[in-house]
């Protein structure tokens with residue numbers, strides 16, 4: 001098997017067999033949390049269908065395979081929030097939450113034309129969970145009668161898609177990989193073992209995230225900095241000033257269009273408290289923040305399990321309230337007021 005994909009063996013096997021047998025679907029949904037490797041899988045399907053050296057097992061070397069990876073193959077069209085954002089100003093792009101109908105129309109515009117160079121025309125749409133009603137309906141028309149030389153792949157970060165769309169697609173739900181498998185993939189790419197262990201633990205099995213982070217040291221540094229700030233908030237729970245300044249800054253980011261940045265903070269914080277809970281419950285081997293075991297043990301020792309558990313839940317609730325358009329400053333301040341104290 002020449003698919004250069006880490007993990008998801010069942011998905012690769014299923015896709016490869018059906019492509020070889022000519023029983024591949026005209027429309028797929030690859031779903032799962034961000035960073036699992038869905039985009040890489042979609043590109044491999046495009047390569048497996050269009051490789052110049054034969055169908056089913058992409059060689060990754062021919063002109064077609066290389067152009068697909070570079071995003072310059074004329075028969076493979078890719079769109080998503082990133083391509084939509086590229087056409088507008090950054091601050092405006094940050095505020096966009098949905099895939100607009102214009103993006104969908106542009107993406108599917110020449111689906112009715114036969115492939116120029118390859119065997120099949122492959123249309124990949126990222127962030128498909130962000131289709132709004134109008135763009136979903138535009139999508140449905142294409143899914144109802146796809147030309148027989150076209151393959152549509154919807155890549156979604158959740159399963160939150162219209163049932164009418166889901167029912168017209170073959171759905172592959174990708175899951176996080178075992179931590180060990182992510183470590184091995186990183187070490188195979190010459191990442192130092194200690195870094196590989198850390199990134200794999202942080203990734204929560206999202207190998208795509210781990211590989212991307214390994215290539216960007218600044219991502220790792222920023223994460224460490226954020227985590228230190230969060231741990232400090234807990235350490236100085238008596239110091240309301242620091243905590244409220246933090247809430248104020250996040251609320252400002254949120255209102256300025258950087259909602260995802262704020263969600264990432266909350267995600268990081270929830271991961272931290274989940275670790276504290278794991279240590280308190282006697283399962284330290286499962287923690288994500290393996291480089292901060294001392295801090296975790298310190299927190300776990302000073303707090304009771306129900307208190308820690310309740311705060312993990314509160315961070316989830318705050319995230320939910322923000323998603324439901326709660327006032328960011330109020331939601332975050334309320335969360336800070338309930339930070340566990342001894």
Ligand SMILES: [Zn+2]
Pocket residue numbers: 050051052053058059060061062063064065066
């Ligand atoms: Zn090839």
